[in-house]
Amino acid sequence: MSDKKDRQDIVAEQQRQQRELIELKKKALEFEKDPGGFTPTVKGDAVKKKLTLSDLWYYGKFPLVMILIVAVIMAVGITQCSTRTEYDMTIVLYFKHYVSSAMIENVATVAEQYAEDTNGDGKVNVLVMDCAIPDEERLLDTGRAKSSRLMGQFASASSIVYIVDEEALSELDEVAGGVFVDDSLELPQYDGKAYSLNDTVFDKAFDAVSEEYSKEFKYFLIRRKVEGTAIEGKKNVSAYSEQADKFIKAVMLDPYLLNDMPQLTDAFGEPAENK
Numbered sequence: 001m002s003d004k005k006d007r008q009d010i011v012a013e014q015q016r017q018q019r020e021l022i023e024l025k026k027k028a029l030e031f032e033k034d035p036g037g038f039t040p041t042v043k044g045d046a047v048k049k050k051l052t053l054s055d056l057w058y059y060g061k062f063p064l065v066m067i068l069i070v071a072v073i074m075a076v077g078i079t080q081c082s083t084r085t086e087y088d089m090t091i092v093l094y095f096k097h098y099v100s101s102a103m104i105e106n107v108a109t110v111a112e113q114y115a116e117d118t119n120g121d122g123k124v125n126v127l128v129m130d131c132a133i134p135d136e137e138r139l140l141d142t143g144r145a146k147s148s149r150l151m152g153q154f155a156s157a158s159s160i161v162y163i164v165d166e167e168a169l170s171e172l173d174e175v176a177g178g179v180f181v182d183d184s185l186e187l188p189q190y191d192g193k194a195y196s197l198n199d200t201v202f203d204k205a206f207d208a209v210s211e212e213y214s215k216e217f218k219y220f221l222i223r224r225k226v227e228g229t230a231i232e233g234k235k236n237v238s239a240y241s242e243q244a245d246k247f248i249k250a251v252m253l254d255p256y257l258l259n260d261m262p263q264l265t266d267a268f269g270e271p272a273e274n275k
Helices: 002-033 053-083 101-111 141-154 166-175 201-207 237-253
Strands: 089-094 126-130 161-165 219-223
Touching: 089 101, 089 141, 101 126, 101 201, 126 141, 161 166, 161 237, 166 219, 219 237
Parallel strands: 089 126, 089 161
Antiparallel strands: 161 219
């Protein structure tokens, strides 16, 4: 009888241990699935665990990483805002042939000799918007992007002054039904609508990069019309129009910059020889 009871006790103890083992395995699985939602069952204050740095990183790394990302984005944004160039004037360059970035830079350098410091920061900065669309790029991504950029300039009140080649000038004058190009300044070419930049300092801006570039193409300075167009009622359009008139007249008064020739760059970004 005693032996039988002993065996029953042993079996009962084994079953109890198996149940505890199964329960521990369940708890372990629960912890793996949701570590934050697992609370160990402890009677009283038998166990009190201190949070370590490892615990804090394990449970709080996601919000910490998000905070760091937001902080970095804000820091980059503040830096960009503080270092961003404030432009005094915008010129749209619309050619139907290729124009290099060095040429764009040289045009801006020359234009800055004629523009005014309108924002009062002690510097003159001119933004030249590259909207040159060669025929071979017209259907490519680059051509489509520049077409979209050009459309944006058409709608911008600050984009009054354009530098165009002969083909682009004809297109603007014809496609827009003669209402895009302004003739109020009575310029020398194109029935009062354009001023030729060939044989001016702007020649040097192009030729410094590609010799005799200006002999191959004709290009002009024009003013877009404001009255009766979509930009007529836009903010500050009168100030931009006045600025454009002053710029064009300044170029016409001193087309060669004989006394104040700026340093231009060549195709390699090196200082070009001023001729």
